[in-house]
Amino acid sequence: MGKIYIVGLGPGGIFEMTNRAEEVLEGCDIIVGYTVYVDLIREDFKEKTFLATGMKQEVDRCKIVLEEALKGKKVAMVCSGDAGVYGMAGIVHEVAKDHPEVEIEVIPGVTAACSAAAVLGAPLIHDFVMISLSDLLTSWETIEKRIALAAQADFVICFYNPSSRKRHDYLEKACKIIMEYERPETVAGYVQHIGREGQNIKVCTLEEMVNAKVDMFTTVIIGNSETKVINGKMVTPRGYEKHYDV
Amino acid sequence: MGKIYIVGLGPGGIFEMTNRAEEVLEGCDIIVGYTVYVDLIREDFKEKTFLATGMKQEVDRCKIVLEEALKGKKVAMVCSGDAGVYGMAGIVHEVAKDHPEVEIEVIPGVTAACSAAAVLGAPLIHDFVMISLSDLLTSWETIEKRIALAAQADFVICFYNPSSRKRHDYLEKACKIIMEYERPETVAGYVQHIGREGQNIKVCTLEEMVNAKVDMFTTVIIGNSETKVINGKMVTPRGYEKHYDV
Numbered sequence: 001m002g003k004i005y006i007v008g009l010g011p012g013g014i015f016e017m018t019n020r021a022e023e024v025l026e027g028c029d030i031i032v033g034y035t036v037y038v039d040l041i042r043e044d045f046k047e048k049t050f051l052a053t054g055m056k057q058e059v060d061r062c063k064i065v066l067e068e069a070l071k072g073k074k075v076a077m078v079c080s081g082d083a084g085v086y087g088m089a090g091i092v093h094e095v096a097k098d099h100p101e102v103e104i105e106v107i108p109g110v111t112a113a114c115s116a117a118a119v120l121g122a123p124l125i126h127d128f129v130m131i132s133l134s135d136l137l138t139s140w141e142t143i144e145k146r147i148a149l150a151a152q153a154d155f156v157i158c159f160y161n162p163s164s165r166k167r168h169d170y171l172e173k174a175c176k177i178i179m180e181y182e183r184p185e186t187v188a189g190y191v192q193h194i195g196r197e198g199q200n201i202k203v204c205t206l207e208e209m210v211n212a213k214v215d216m217f218t219t220v221i222i223g224n225s226e227t228k229v230i231n232g233k234m235v236t237p238r239g240y241e242k243h244y245d246v
Numbered sequence: 247m248g249k250i251y252i253v254g255l256g257p258g259g260i261f262e263m264t265n266r267a268e269e270v271l272e273g274c275d276i277i278v279g280y281t282v283y284v285d286l287i288r289e290d291f292k293e294k295t296f297l298a299t300g301m302k303q304e305v306d307r308c309k310i311v312l313e314e315a316l317k318g319k320k321v322a323m324v325c326s327g328d329a330g331v332y333g334m335a336g337i338v339h340e341v342a343k344d345h346p347e348v349e350i351e352v353i354p355g356v357t358a359a360c361s362a363a364a365v366l367g368a369p370l371i372h373d374f375v376m377i378s379l380s381d382l383l384t385s386w387e388t389i390e391k392r393i394a395l396a397a398q399a400d401f402v403i404c405f406y407n408p409s410s411r412k413r414h415d416y417l418e419k420a421c422k423i424i425m426e427y428e429r430p431e432t433v434a435g436y437v438q439h440i441g442r443e444g445q446n447i448k449v450c451t452l453e454e455m456v457n458a459k460v461d462m463f464t465t466v467i468i469g470n471s472e473t474k475v476i477n478g479k480m481v482t483p484r485g486y487e488k489h490y491d492v
Contacts, residue, residue: 109356138373149396
């Protein structure tokens with residue numbers, strides 16, 4: 001019987017991948033993924049068969065993977081970041097639901113929130129939420145409600161998919177909702193093209209983030225009321241400084 | 247000048263680490279960390295100098311790291327999971343705040359939420375929050391407020407530090423707060439000792455989670471209103487099934 005692995009690559013190429021992910025890809029017959037991600041690793045696994053599909057073809061990609069696994073192949077579906085965070089791990093399970101005989105294993109990777117946080121400093125040290133600003137599959141009303149409640153709870157907020165051509169003002173709207181609960185000078189930051197060519201980092205305020213020019217390859221983090229800037233880095237305290245001599 | 251690296255090891259030993267993390271540890275003079283995590287990698291980096299300190303000695307550990315960096319050493323502080331999620335990345339920046347000449351670099355790893363999600367199936371596919379149930383450094387009032395608002399927003403909720411000897415009923419209290427907003431049959435799950443000896447996985451309901459016997463090495467995930475069980479796995483839909491023929 002074949003097997004499906006859903007593998008998170010982390011932010012970049014093979015250097016950002018776990019040893020386990022690398023071993024799984026080495027052991028597979030076929031590697032399937034979105035063109036951009038497949039291209040990041042093609043050179044490192046030259047002897048493998050690659051199948052690349054375009055954007056918005058997620059369901060078709062899963063059907064290809066299932067078909068190959070049913071033929072007895074070991075197939076890896078690769079995703080950027082972690083396959084379980086807004087990734088393909090969910091839809092693969094849904095497409096394969098009538099085939100319990102096909103084993104599915106998710107191999108985790110470093111998700112964009114964590115790799116963005118690492119280059120910004122340490123913004124996710126305390127309770128945080130992840131919200132995707134894409135309304136392709138979720139209503140904007142649900143997204144707005146979640147942003148408001150997250151801000152009210154003083155969570156650090158990490159936005160995935162903060163913008164696209166059609167949704168150029170979504171980050172602006174989101175920041176304005178947060179400003180109803182948090183101060184305009186709340187520390188914020190973003191990272192574009194994490195770990196890839198053209199990586200761009202900015203630490204600023206919530207108010208400045210309203211007009212930030214970000215694209216769909218950007219991860220945005222809005223601090224909580226205690227987040228501060230230390231030597232240019234964005235740092236959310238865990239609370240040690242209240243109890244220890246730091 | 248010395249340099250400080252704060253390195254996330256992921257859930258287990260060297261196999262769960264990224265290639266970048268491995269290279270950084272190879273290039274360091276000293277590796278510092280909590281005894282349990284240092285022991286996970288000691289055998290893989292035999293030629294390195296290790297400095298291990300006990301629990302609740304986080305601030306002291308940072309001061310050792312800073313002192314060695316000021317002497318010109320390359321020092322790695324290792325953490326389980328990701329160093330930026332309830333990890334040491336924050337407190338290192340705080341302890342080193344008066345020494346901007348010491349470079350600090352965070353090397354991200356796979357955080358427990360992602361490794362727990364991977365073995366449970368795909369519970370974090372949609373918007374989620376991370377909440378630590380430890381009230382050592384955060385007031386229980388703040389924690390309760392965040393749980394209630396997160397449940398109201400129908401976020402998937404991931405709990406870190408769900409229990410300890412002194413806080414044996416915290417997960418019970420947390421689940422009861424969520425039940426004010428979500429159905430008792432909401433899908434939930436937990437993983438103990440992820441990626442290590444004695445790994446234990448359970449998929450159950452929110453109501454059953456109230457009485458779950460978990461320890462501080464457990465990661466708990468409570469699904470949102472749409473999370474379902476597919477062939478024994480916990481899966482949160484992204485929304486494809488509403489728009490595509492899955």
